[in-house]
Amino acid sequence: MNVIERLADLGITIPKPMPPVATYVPVVIAGDLVIVSGQLPAIEGKVAVTGQLGAGVTLEEGQHAARICLINVFAQLEVAVPGGLNRISRILRLGGFIAATPEFSQHATVMNGASDLAVAAFGEAGRHTRSTIGVASLPLDAAVEVEGMFWLG
Amino acid sequence: MNVIERLADLGITIPKPMPPVATYVPVVIAGDLVIVSGQLPAIEGKVAVTGQLGAGVTLEEGQHAARICLINVFAQLEVAVPGGLNRISRILRLGGFIAATPEFSQHATVMNGASDLAVAAFGEAGRHTRSTIGVASLPLDAAVEVEGMFWLG
Amino acid sequence: MNVIERLADLGITIPKPMPPVATYVPVVIAGDLVIVSGQLPAIEGKVAVTGQLGAGVTLEEGQHAARICLINVFAQLEVAVPGGLNRISRILRLGGFIAATPEFSQHATVMNGASDLAVAAFGEAGRHTRSTIGVASLPLDAAVEVEGMFWLG
Numbered sequence: 289m290n291v292i293e294r295l296a297d298l299g300i301t302i303p304k305p306m307p308p309v310a311t312y313v314p315v316v317i318a319g320d321l322v323i324v325s326g327q328l329p330a331i332e333g334k335v336a337v338t339g340q341l342g343a344g345v346t347l348e349e350g351q352h353a354a355r356i357c358l359i360n361v362f363a364q365l366e367v368a369v370p371g372g373l374n375r376i377s378r379i380l381r382l383g384g385f386i387a388a389t390p391e392f393s394q395h396a397t398v399m400n401g402a403s404d405l406a407v408a409a410f411g412e413a414g415r416h417t418r419s420t421i422g423v424a425s426l427p428l429d430a431a432v433e434v435e436g437m438f439w440l441g
Numbered sequence: 442m443n444v445i446e447r448l449a450d451l452g453i454t455i456p457k458p459m460p461p462v463a464t465y466v467p468v469v470i471a472g473d474l475v476i477v478s479g480q481l482p483a484i485e486g487k488v489a490v491t492g493q494l495g496a497g498v499t500l501e502e503g504q505h506a507a508r509i510c511l512i513n514v515f516a517q518l519e520v521a522v523p524g525g526l527n528r529i530s531r532i533l534r535l536g537g538f539i540a541a542t543p544e545f546s547q548h549a550t551v552m553n554g555a556s557d558l559a560v561a562a563f564g565e566a567g568r569h570t571r572s573t574i575g576v577a578s579l580p581l582d583a584a585v586e587v588e589g590m591f592w593l594g
Numbered sequence: 595m596n597v598i599e600r601l602a603d604l605g606i607t608i609p610k611p612m613p614p615v616a617t618y619v620p621v622v623i624a625g626d627l628v629i630v631s632g633q634l635p636a637i638e639g640k641v642a643v644t645g646q647l648g649a650g651v652t653l654e655e656g657q658h659a660a661r662i663c664l665i666n667v668f669a670q671l672e673v674a675v676p677g678g679l680n681r682i683s684r685i686l687r688l689g690g691f692i693a694a695t696p697e698f699s700q701h702a703t704v705m706n707g708a709s710d711l712a713v714a715a716f717g718e719a720g721r722h723t724r725s726t727i728g729v730a731s732l733p734l735d736a737a738v739e740v741e742g743m744f745w746l747g
Contacts, residue, residue, distance in 0.1 A: 310706050311713045312724040316686050318745040319626060320472060323687050326725030340696060342578075380469050381476050385727045387696075390493060390540075393582045400463050407464045418465040419479030419588040421538045422578035425648075425728035429699045435725040439471040473625060495731075533622050534629050543646060543693075546735045553616050560617045571618040572632030572741040574691045575731035592624040 291373040294409050295362070302373075305363040306330060315368035320441035322369060322376070326385070327360035328430040329353035338429040341422070342392030345431045351401030354384060357434035358402040362409070365438065379406050379416040380437040387431050388422035395420045402434050444526040447562050448515070455526075458516040459483060468521035473594035475522060475529070479538065480513035481583040482506035491582040494575070495545030498584045504554030507537060510587035511555040515562070518591065532559050532569035533590040540584050541575035548573045555587050597679040600715050601668070608679075611669040612636060621674035626747035628675060628682070632691065633666035634736040635659035644735040647728070648698030651737045657707030660690060663740035664708040668715070671744065684745040685712050685722040691739040694728030701726045708740050 295302065306327075308314060316323050329337045329352075337353035339345045345353075366372045384399035386392075399420040406414040416436075426433050448455065459480075461467060469476050482490045482505075490506035492498045498506075519525045537552035539545075552573040559567040569589075579586050601608065612633075614620060622629050635643045635658075643659035645651045651659075672678045690705035692698075705726040712720040722742075732739050 310702060311709045313721045316723045318684060318686055319747055323723045325723040378471060380471055388578050390578050392578050396463060396580045403464045415466045417469045417476045417478040420580055421576045423727045424577045424730045425694050425696050425698050427701045427726055441472055531624060533624055541731050543731050545731050548733045549616060556617045568619045570622045570629045570631040573733055574729045577730045594625055
């Protein structure tokens with residue numbers, strides 16, 4: 289499996305990752321476990337999709353945001369993991385945080401924007417567990433945030 | 442410890458697990474670590490408790506929902522883990538997401554519906570860490586969602 | 595590294611940890627992995643910072659709350675881990691839950707109250723991943739809740 293090539297086939301070039309904006313770091317590796325900090329739908333340092341699902345942000349925009357978040361997760365992994373994305377043997381879990389109104393109920397559809405890309409890029413190794421929830425708000429007014437756990441073993 | 446028998450003593454039969462509704466999977470096993478996707482309070486494929494705590498859903502209904510979510514977590518484990526529930530040596534963590542109003546403050550009481558069942562079913566091995574938060578909304582208007590991490594070692 | 599001494603230099607004495615308030619436990623250790631339940635900004639058993647960011651709670655109060663939450667995480671570790679805080683080799687991840695309005699966007703600044711303390715206390719070993727989200731409400735009307743994952747290896 290060459291993840292970078294699969295992503296290229298999908299028209300996705302892994303961007304340079306965002307630098308840490310505080311005292312935390314984007315990736316920690318411990319044994320075979322790799323944890324990636326929650327990533328926003330930022331493109332070239334600017335959050336590209338802001339607002340709430342159910343209050344102006346459409347399903348399609350939400351899915352696009354979730355996909356950008358996961359591309360940013362991939363960007364962090366490519367730089368931080370020795371051997372890069374190809375070294376990941378399994379996506380263990382994605383956490384999807386969707387900025388949403390109390391009435392919104394299609395969080396799963398939004399998060400599929402990330403999940404579908406995970407499987408398209410990693411194949412069977414990309415079939416992950418996930419938890420998707422609707423939150424009141426996110427940093428920088430982002431519409432979606434995605435975090436991840438990965439396995440090297 | 443026979444978890445299935447303990448559950449039967451509690452009047453609980455493990456249901457057939459819900460099939461995955463998207464490209465994610467209900468359970469991933471990596472080394473001794475088992476991660477289960479967030480489960481909704483669904484019975485036979487239909488979310489049984491919808492709405493928000495603090496806006497119509499009572500404490501008792503919320504606890505009932507949390508309990509159903511954990512039963513659905515158990516159902517996924519029973520099918521996905523070789524050896525089933527009896528193979529779990531420890532419940533590491535439960536994450537409890539409670540759809541709630543900004544004024545609601547009894548999230549812990551709601552989540553006890555899951556935590557009490559965890560200990561009733563697994564005994565000491567069921568004594569888990571947990572984080573409980575109040576979210577704006579959940580997939581399919583569910584009142585509660587519960588995710589879990591387990592250990593085989 | 596002596597974490598207790600570093601904390602003392604910062605004017606922080608580790609308090610006695612809060613006893614579990616339900617059937618869950620504050621800390622679980624599995625292999626090299628240590629998981630700590632979500633902690634509230636409680637001082638001597640009473641939540642010290644209540645309310646929402648964006649609706650009365652200031653940025654400074656929020657940062658103070660995040661810092662107290664992490665001190666309470668440390669208090670749980672000091673008691674539950676054989677060898678105490680000095681036995682921790684890495685802070686893997688902090689989860690920051692900020693009770694916030696839909697309009698609030700400075701969650702990262704609030705959570706820095708915890709992240710900055712993590713690095714001040716643990717140095718390089720304190721450089722963690724994190725996910726920070728704005729939630730509708732938290733147990734006992736707390737303004738912030740912080741959970742953690744740690745490594746012994």
